[in-house]
Amino acid sequence: MNINIIGAGLAGCEAAVFLADRDYTVNLYEMKPTKYSPAHTKPGFAELVCSNSLKSISLSSGHGLLKREMELFASLTIEAAKNSSVPAGQALAVDRDIFTDYITNRVRGHKNINLIYGEITDIEKFLESNSGITIIATGPLTSDALSDSLKNYFDNRDLFFFDAAAPIVSTESLDLNKLFYQSRYGKGEADYLNSCMDRDLYYRFVDELIKADKVTPRDFEDKKVFEGCMPVESVAQRGVETLAFGPMKPVGIASRNGYLA
Numbered sequence: 001m002n003i004n005i006i007g008a009g010l011a012g013c014e015a016a017v018f019l020a021d022r023d024y025t026v027n028l029y030e031m032k033p034t035k036y037s038p039a040h041t042k043p044g045f046a047e048l049v050c051s052n053s054l055k056s057i058s059l060s061s062g063h064g065l066l067k068r069e070m071e072l073f074a075s076l077t078i079e080a081a082k083n084s085s086v087p088a089g090q091a092l093a094v095d096r097d098i099f100t101d102y103i104t105n106r107v108r109g110h111k112n113i114n115l116i117y118g119e120i121t122d123i124e125k126f127l128e129s130n131s132g133i134t135i136i137a138t139g140p141l142t143s144d145a146l147s148d149s150l151k152n153y154f155d156n157r158d159l160f161f162f163d164a165a166a167p168i169v170s171t172e173s174l175d176l177n178k179l180f181y182q183s184r185y186g187k188g189e190a191d192y193l194n195s196c197m198d199r200d201l202y203y204r205f206v207d208e209l210i211k212a213d214k215v216t217p218r219d220f221e222d223k224k225v226f227e228g229c230m231p232v233e234s235v236a237q238r239g240v241e242t243l244a245f246g247p248m249k250p251v252g253i254a255s256r257n258g259y260l261a
């Protein structure tokens with residue numbers, strides 16, 4: 001049976017290789033490099049447009065369990081992540097370029113996968129002219145034409161997507177004399193940079209963060225924020241102590257008397 005997959009992102013590539021490995025013929029459609037979404041910039045497949053961390057590998061966390069389950073069914077994403085991992089303590093973080101290259105090569109080299117480049121704009125026409133099962137894996141930034149076509153196909157119900165881009169801090173911009181490497185609760189390698197702040201420095205930090213230049217939302221972005229994944233400056237704006245009880249909670253750091261809190 002023919003399987004059509006639209007979108008060679010993380011989901012599309014995972015599905016394509018899984019099915020192709022089981023002798024299905026897969027037609028994989030991808031609009032890059034002819035057309036890029038506002039966040040994608042590289043021609044390879046399964047491009048990570050934000051965080052390079054796939055989060056914890058600890059089996060006592062939901063993230064870790066999910067990854068272990070994926071590994072048990074021979075997940076391409078996990079295989080690629082393990083082959084492109086960078087030090088990140090208890091987390092599985094990857095080198096984005098090596099990760100993408102790995103997946104791109106696996107997909108391109110697969111005898112059961114036919115790659116078809118170009119944007120799919122009309123889902124009804126696509127389904128009429130392509131037999132077999134179709135998986136739509138065009139992700140949160142599905143091209144406008146296909147989004148509109150999907151809205152019509154599904155009775156005009158709106159499609160929503162909330163997310164935030166992880167900030168990238170360049171090493172050259174840091175004064176490493178004022179920072180120290182340590183892992184939380186001594187788990188894994190000391191891969192995280194930490195900074196000691198007293199009360200005044202913390203308040204100054206929050207103040208500067210709120211005053212700092214912000215990323216201007218792109219046309220496709222809404223200013224609403226998703227409570228489960230808020231930009232750090234939005235957290236800071238909720239109150240001067242909010243960060244101290246949230247993402248900057250000073251816990252798990254070794255001190256002379258054991259771990260803080």
Ligand SMILES: Cc1cc2nc3c(=O)[nH]c(=O)nc-3n(C[C@H](O)[C@H](O)[C@H](O)COP(=O)(O)OP(=O)(O)OC[C@H]3O[C@@H](n4cnc5c(N)ncnc54)[C@H](O)[C@@H]3O)c2cc1C
Nearest residue numbers: 007008009010011030031050051119120138139142143146
């Ligand atoms: C700005 C931003 C930040 C994000 N941050 C995170 C994060 O930190 N952590 C996290 O887990 N997730 C994050 N995400 C979500 C992230 O996109 C998904 O985790 C992951 O990429 C989803 O995989 P996917 O395969 O569904 O989509 P994608 O990886 O986006 O792949 C979709 C593919 O479909 C192609 N495509 C789109 N439209 C068409 C079309 N009409 N015809 C043909 N091809 C098409 C695209 O070019 C792309 O290659 C973020 C997303 C964005 C946009």
